[in-house]
Amino acid sequence: MGMFQKQGVWWIDYYVNGHRKRERIGPNKRLAETVLQKRKVEIAEGKFLDKQRPITTTFDELADAYFAYVVHQQRKRSWRRDRTSIRALKGYFGGKRLTEVTPAAVEQYRAWRYATISRRGHPMTPASVNRELACLKRMFNVAWKGLIVLKGGAPAENPMAMVSQARERNERDRVLSSEEFRQVYQEAAAWLKPMMLCGYHTGMREGEVRSLRWDQVDFKRETIRLKSSETKTDAYRVIPLNRTLTNLFKTTTRYVGCPYIFINPAKLEAWQANPEQVDPRYRDSSINHAFERACRKTGVSNATFHDLRHTFVTNARRAGVDYFRIMAITGHKTMSVFKRYNTVDERDIRDAMRQMDTYMDTSAHDAARPPSQPIENT
Secondary structure: OEEEEEOOEEEEEEEEOOEEEEEEEEOOHHHHHHHHHHHHHHHHOOOOOOOOOOOOOEHHHHHHHHHHHHHHHOOOOOHHHHHHHHHHHHHHHOOOEHHHOOHHHHHHHHHHHHOOEOOOOOEOOHHHHHHHHHHHHHHHHHHHOOOOOOOOOOOOOOHHHHOOOOOOOOOOOOOOOHHHHHHHHHHOOOOOHHHHHHHHHHOOOHHHHHOOEHHHEEOOOOEEEEOHHHOOOOOOEEEEOOHHHHHHHHHOOOOOOOOEOOOOHHHHHHHHHOOOOOOOOOOHHHHHHHHHHHHHHHOOOOOOOOHHHHHHHHHHHHOOOOHHHHHHHHOOOOHHHHHHHOOOOHHHHHHHHHHHHHHHHHHHHHHOOOOOOOOOOO
């Protein structure tokens, strides 16, 4: 028997007839000591009654409490992704009690989502459904740890513990050729072109490009510096600037008091009137939709803004930049993930064969020379 504290909450731990019991008490240590002593007496006198309070919390109450937690307390950067997942989960589990969210119900939800058509007219992918189930799992974990207040109680076990995620086949190997990029760039909206150049020449993620600020650009050192708190992998990055981007940033209009480089002029007046409530940047969806619209106009198929990141990695490798420096620029932490962005296509294979032909021809020519005959430099 004993007590332990986890994330500011005191728990007591004891055994009854060989079965381990845990009770969440709260932030008061003295109360936990009192309850633990009471349980010892009850067990010793054989008066212990294992009463379980019925769980009356609904899924909507859990979802609302969790979302408020990630936005206001945890300040999670991916709260927009959670909001999308919660909206989908409420569409199925809304109005139900948490006790009805069982592993079987989760599997039914998965099948229901696969039969759903997205707003773009496509079936839901395993990756999208996995993100929703991951959000559901975290919701129950946060409730079980006592990080959010649920008056109706929380289940002692997470129903997602017995649910496995589907295998994702979301690896993309789309690389835009220089001609494809030129065509899409010409048809793109004027406001999108600077962001396209930034993604094409740096390999930055769409969110990093969208949120790029003037204080991150160092013209003297010709670099973009991203703090660890500003990247997806929580790692500090230094990204070099080439002449194209240097000229782009120096000719971009800079608005007084606005920290962002790429802003939506339509929001500028509202932002100036209320800078704390209005975001002057373009939305993620606007950027992606505008890029896809330009692709449709030019006939470039199966391309997204994120593919500019794939294109940068592949172009850097073709230019002879070693993998370690490319990974330092793009922020890839592992080689397994980096390989997904480094595409080897037929062009690379043909170039490799030409290099082999040159090597073999040179080796055969050198082998035919008499040992005494010096090899002349060509």
